[in-house]
Amino acid sequence: MELSLSALPLSPWALAWGALLVALSAAAAGVWAWQATFWQRRGVPTLPMDPLLGHSRDRLLLRVSAGEQFARLYRRLAPHPFGGVFQFLRPTFVVRDPELIKQIMVKDFSHFEERGLFVNEKTNPLSAHLFSLDGPRWRKLRVKLTPTFTSGKMKMMFGLMHGCALELCAFLRDAARRRHVVEMKDVVAKFTTDVIGTCAFGLQFNSLADPDSEFRRMGKAVFEPTLLLAIRQVVGTFIPQIGNLIKFPPKNVSDFFLGAVKETVDFREKNNIKRNDFMQLLIELRNKAELLDDYENTELTGTQNGSVKVNNTQNGTSKDSDDLELTDSLLAAQAFVFFVAGYETSATTMGFALHELAMNLDVQDKLQAEIDSVLSEHNGEFSYESIQKMSYLHKVVEETLRKYPPLPNHFRRCTVPYTIPGTKVRLEKGTRVFIPILGLQMDPAYFPHPHKFDPERFSEENKATRPRFAYLPFGEGPRNCIGMRFGQLQTKLGLAVLLHSYRFTPCDQTLRQVRFEPKAFFTASRGGNWLRLTARH
């Protein structure tokens, strides 16, 4: 039988469109096949991958958290010092070797200064904060904001923190008397919210006393592991332009926050109120007061030994920061990031520490013995000095941050073409670089039996046996966590006050094996953190 075009039920137009579609698909397949060889062409070790979803299938399907995703890639790329993967179609350079990490975060920091996050001050004023900003604006802000977290400032804020810790203790008294079961992550998040409220804003958020506290509601609205937050995170990692169409923080949180900061600033200015807190510092910065007089060993370049180079007002740092105008919305954005970064990270750490202490009662006993003994040498009082004396408490917090780093990956963007030392591998400008914190901190090569909770890993002798850059819960170098001292202090104080009064034991709802919540922004356990409480005294 003869087959002619006119015998087919398709018009010539349909055929032309069909042919075009086939040609486009073939071209796309060709481009993708070429892109898939991206890392091979650069001599970078890589892994077999899903032809469509790259190395991120389980993450895209929300089967694993961001920390677990990169911890797996970290393990699969062994024994290479680095490797190349794809997040969807996006090439990402993964660093495994602690020496190379030091090079990137500290020594050659000027090539990797940026995180490459999306900032749009016009449509989303709160996006212009220290964590997201890059380039000269980040540098200038970092210089300006660093004095907020000196140890002198921490000492001054201790009394305010202690007040909140006592409220936390009182809040749990009844539950302990009745040996109740409590979801501790939520309780400690109320405590850290109140600490940030009073230390940073001079406001009583009353999250512990008032179940309807607006700041607690807003804090929850930012971090509640919802599907929308998860989609924003996942899509934002792969295609930032699309991910950022979903506004973060949500509009109601943004409006609330901009309003609260404006009200606080106006009230203080009208009534000439000055407080020793973060808000005061921001107001003074906005009014261009000279604030760079109490710098403490901070500057924005790395040194050969891995530390941050010291600089001070005499050698020009202040000049650099003077020409940044701190507008009202820029001020609010910094207040916002201090609020969100300040409360959730420490609450996460406290929650996981209590979980591990309940699961390891010998560690809890030892810690309680230390707290009792140090307090008896300090007239039974918690003070900045007595907390510093609790060395086992410090180890417990360090070990908690090892197993459960609140931020499980570091990420940087290459800003100047860079050749990996000792190799011919060249990273182009714009390459994304990931440092898998969870992967490193659970690597048995550095931390034998990594699932075991063992604070003694952080004795001076044991620390000396492993590379320093295999443990990075606060980051390293000029872009490390600016609030580290604050976070450590509130975490340790909260834990010490709680453990002095109460004993924490597992209950039926306690998860024997923690599973990470894939939808959460920070490391979080699925199903909460339920523990039984009893009074010690």
Ligand code: HEM
């Ligand atoms: C246990 C508590 C905390 C942990 C584990 C933590 C962890 C981190 C990490 C891993 C980074 C990224 C570092 C890097 O990329 O090298 C970071 C950055 C940051 N953290 Fe924290 N953090 C904590 C507490 C706090 C507190 C209390 C504040 C503020 C009150 C804070 C404010 C910030 C800010 C503003 C940045 C961005 C710094 C910059 O890019 O210059 N953090 N934090």
